[in-house]
C-alpha cells in the first residue's frame with residue numbers, strides 16, 4: 007500500500023488501494039504482512055527448481071519481434087531485475103542456443119527511477135519491484151515478459167519514452183523563478199497544501215498509466231534515409247505534440263498549478279491542456295489510476311484539471 | 327570566436343545544478359548521461375538535506391557548528407575551506423530549493439519542518455516525505471528542462487562518457503561519448519568538461535547504489551591522467567535490507583524519527599520479536615552511546631552492528647547476519663507521514679509491514695567519500711574564492727569534478743544528509759568558476775581552434791577499445807560472473823573491518839581476476855544497443871579503481887572515519903587508578919598527535935604506466951578547526967578530552983604570547 011495515497015486524501019491505510027485489483031488469486035498472507043506482497047516466502051508451498059521466462063524480443067525497430075524461452079535456477083526472494091541479470095549473464099535459451107543478452111532499461115532497483123517498466127505476465131509494472139514468488143502465484147508455469155506496447159521498441163524490452171519528456175515540456179512543468187540567486191525562503195505553505203502536492207510530485211515518468219490508457223496510442227516516427235538527428239527530432243516533436251498528453255502530464259499540470267508561484271503561470275499550462283492532444287482526449291476510462299505504482303490520484307487530477315480548464319476557458323471568453 | 331560550450335557529464339543533483347546555473351549565466355551546455363537524467367541515482371536519496379535553520383539557530387546552532395560537525399564527522403580528512411563555504415551556503419540552497427517548488431514537509435504554521443540526522447545534536451535536516459532525493463532531483467530536472475526549451479541545454483541521454491580529449495599540453499578540450507542506442511562514438515569539443523558522475527558502488531557488487539554507479543567515468547578520467555584521492559574511504563551504511571540484486575537502503579531517518587536498534591540478548595532467539603520482553607532486548611547503541619543513542623555517526627553504527635553480529639554472535643538469524651530496526655513503538659500516523667516512502671520499500675521488497683514487525687537490517691556499501699582529486703582557491707578567512715577557475719578543477723586542466731565523484735567534502739566519513747548538499751552546492755558554485763575560466767581562456771586555445779584531427783584520433787582510440795572487445799574469441803570468461811567475484815573480494819576484505827593480511831591477499835586476487843577479465847568475451851558483438859559491450863567495458867574499467875581502493879586501504883595503517891583496522895585502533899583507558907588513567911590519557915594524546923602528523927593526509931593515486939596505482943600523500947587544509955580526537959563511546963573519553971583540551975589551551979597560549987612578543991618587538 008502506499009502512503010502517498012494516505013497523504014493525499016487523509017484516508018486510513020488500506021482504504022483506497024488501486025492495487026487491490028492485482029491481488030486476485032493470491033491466498034491470504036501471513037498475519038503481520040499488510041502489503042499486497044504478503045509474506046511471500048510462505049505463499050508458494052512447492053518451490054520449483056527452475057523458472058521459465060518467455061520473452062518477446064526484437065533486435066531493432068525495423069526487425070520483427072519473436073519469442074524466446076529462457077530458464078534459470080529458482081531461488082527465494084528473487085525479483086525480476088535479478089532474473090534479467092541472470093538471463094543476461096547466461097545468454098543462452100532454455101534449449102541451449104547461444105543468444106545475445108536481452109536488452110532492458112534499469113537503474114535504481116527500488117522502484118523510484120521509473121526505468122524498468124515492462125509487461126510482466128501481461129500487466130504493466132516495474133521489473134525491480136516484481137517478486138518472482140508472487141508471479142508464481144499468477145502462473146506457476148512460466149513468466150512472460152514483453153516491452154510496453156505504447157512506445158516504440160528500441161530493442162527487446164527497452165522502449166523509447168522520450169514522448170513523455172516532451173509532454174513535460176509542452177505543459178511547462180517547472181516553477182518560473184526569477185533566478186537562482188538568494189531571494190529568501192519560498193512561499194509559506196500549509197501542511198495540507200504540502201500533502202496535496204507531494205503525492206503528485208512522486209510521478210517517476212514510468213509510463214504505466216499510458217500503457218493502460220485506451221486513448222493513448224503509440225506514435226512511432228520512422229527515421230528517413232540519411233536524415234539528420236536534428237531533423238528527426240523535430241519531426242518526433244511535432245508528432246508527439248499532436249498526440250495525447252496522457253494522465254501523467256495532466257497530473258503534473260495540477261502539481262504546478264497548486265504551487266503559489268507556479269499558479270502565476272497556470273493559464274499557460276491550462277492552454278496546453280486545451281490544445282490538440284490535451285485533456286479532451288481523455289475518455290475517463292480510469293485505467294490509469296489503477297496501474298500507477300505510486301498510487302497517484304490520477305483521475306482526481308484529471309477532474310481537477312478539467313474543472314480548471316473550463317473555468318479558464320470561460321474567463322478567457324469573457325475577457326477576465 | 328566561435329561559441330564556447332561546456333559538457334556536463336552526469337545528470338544527478340550535481341550535474342543538474344551545474345547545468346541550470348551555467349544556463350542562467352548564458353553558457354550553452356551539452357548534458358550527457360548514461361540514463362535519462364530524471365532517472366539518475368540521486369532519485370534514491372531518502373532522508374534529507376542539511377542546513378542551519380531558524381529553529382536550530384535559536385538553540386545555538388551556527389554555520390560554523392555545521393561546518394564543525396562535518397569535519398569532526400569526517401575525522402578531519404575533509405578540506406576545511408570548501409566545507410566551511412558549503413555550510414554557509416546551505417541555508418540559501420534550501421531556500422532556493424523551496425522556491426523551486428520542492429514539497430518540503432511543513433510545520434503546522436507552514437514553515438519547513440526539520441528532522442535530526444546522525445552526527446549532530448540539532449534538527450538540521452529538511453525533508454520531503456521519505457523521497458527527498460527524488461523531490462530535489464525533479465525540481466532541478468524541471469529547471470533544466472526549462473533551459474532545454476530555451477535552447478541553452480542540449481541533452482544526450484543514454485550516452486556513455488568514454489574519456490576526455492586532451493591536447494598536446496594535457497589540457498582537456500572536450501570528451502568522447504557513445505550513444506548507447508546506435509553505438510555511435512562521437513567527439514564533443516568543449517572548453518570545459520564537468521564530471522558529475524556519482525559514486526562507484528558497483529565495484530562492491532551489490533550496494534545501496536544504482537546500476538549506473540559503476541565509477542566508469544571516474545576511472546576513465548583516472549586512466550587519462552586525473553588523480554584519484556581517498557579511494558579507500560567507502561561509507562558502509564549501517565542499515566540496509568539485504569536483497570539478491572541490491573542492498574536497499576533503510577534511511578537513517580528511520581532512526582531519526584525514533585527507530586531503535588536491538589538484538590535479543592539470547593543469540594538467535596526464535597521468538598517473534600514482539601514477544602521478546604524489554605529486559606531481554608539489547609539496545610546496544612543506546613547502552614554504549616548514551617548521548618547520541620541510535621543516532622551515532624554512520625561509521626560507528628555500522629561497526630557496532632557488524633560486530634554485534636560477527637564478534638558477539640548475536641545476529642537475529644542464524645544463517646544470515648542482521649539486527650532489528652524497530653519502529654513499532656511509534657504512532658502509525660507519524661510513520662506514514664514522515665517515513666511513508668521508505669517503509670513502502672521494505673514492505674514491497676520483504677513482504678512484511680515494518681509498522682507492525684521490526685525490520686531486519688544489515689550494513690551495506692553506500693557512498694564513496696573519495697573520488698577525483700579536485701582543487702580550490704581559498705581566501706585568507708578560510709572561505710573559497712568565489713569564481714576562481716581553480717575551484718573543483720581536477721588535476722587535468724579544464725576538467726572539473728563535482729558531487730559524489732569529487733573527494734574533499736566528506737573526509738573519512740560523510741555525515742547523513744550532507745551529500746545532497748555538497749552535490750547541489752558544488753553544482754551551483756561551479757557556475758561562476760566556469761564563466762571566469764572561459765572568459766580567461768587564452769586566445770587561440772579554445773576547442774573551436776583545435777585541429778579536427780585531435781578529435782578524430784581520440785574517437786578512433788576509443789573505438790579501438792570496442793573493436794578489440796568484439797574481436798575476442800567467443801567462449802571466454804563471462805563478465806557478469808567475474809563482476810560478482812570482484813564484488814565478493816571487495817565486500818569481504820575492504821568494507822567494515824580491514825586487516826592488512828586480507829587486503830594483501832585481496833589485491834593479489836584482484837590482479838588475477840583482472841588477468842582473467844582480459845579474456846572476457848562478448849555474447850553480443852553487434853553494433854546496436856549493445857548493453858553487453860557497454861557493461862563489459864564498464865566492468866573492465868572498475869579494476870583501476872578497485873585496486874586503488876585496496877591499495878589505499880592496505881597502506882593506510884590507522885583508523886580514520888570509515889577506514890577501520892583493529893590492529894591500529896586507539897586503546898581505551900583501562901586503569902581504575904586515577905593518576906594512572908591520567909598518564910594513560912597523556913600517552914593516548916601523544917599517540918594521537920603522532921598519528922595525526924603521519925596520517926592526516928589525503929591519499930593520492932595516479933595511474934601508473936603499468937596500470938598499477940601509484941600512491942602518494944598530500945596535506946589537508948585543517949587550518950580552521952584543529953583536529954581533535956573523535957571519541958564516541960571510547961572508555962575514558964572524558965579524561966582524554968580533558969588532557970587534550972589542556973594541551974590545546976597551552977598551545978594557543980604559547981601562540982598568543984608569541985604573537986604578542988612579535989607585536990611588542992616590532
Ligand SMILES: Cc1cc2nc3c(=O)[nH]c(=O)nc-3n(C[C@H](O)[C@H](O)[C@H](O)COP(=O)(O)OP(=O)(O)OC[C@H]3O[C@@H](n4cnc5c(N)ncnc54)[C@H](O)[C@@H]3O)c2cc1C
Pocket residue numbers: 335336337338339340341358359360361362363366367368369370371372373374375458459485486487488522523524525534535536538539540541542543575577692693728729730731742743744745746747749
Ligand atoms: C539509497 C541512498 C540514499 C541516500 N540518501 C541520502 C540522503 O538522505 N541525504 C544525502 O545527503 N545523501 C544521500 N545519499 C547520497 C546521495 O544520494 C548521493 O551521493 C548523490 O545523490 C550523488 O549525486 P551525484 O549528482 O553526484 O551523482 P548521481 O545522482 O549518482 O548521478 C550520476 C550521474 O552520472 C551519470 N553517469 C555515470 N557514469 C556515466 C558515464 N560513464 N557516462 C555518462 N554518464 C554517466 C549517471 O547517468 C547520472 O546521471 C543517498 C544515497 C543512496 C544510495
Ligand code: SF4
Pocket residue numbers: 218219220221222252253287288289290291292293294295305308
Ligand atoms: S481516465 Fe483518461 S487518462 Fe486515464 S486511462 Fe482513462 S482515458 Fe486514459
Ligand code: SF4
Pocket residue numbers: 208209210211212213214215216253254257297298299300301302304
Ligand atoms: S502517474 Fe504513475 S503510472 Fe503514470 S508515469 Fe507517473 S508514476 Fe508512472
Ligand code: FES
Pocket residue numbers: 111112113114115116117118119120121122123132133134135
Ligand atoms: S530500476 Fe528503477 S524503477 Fe525499477
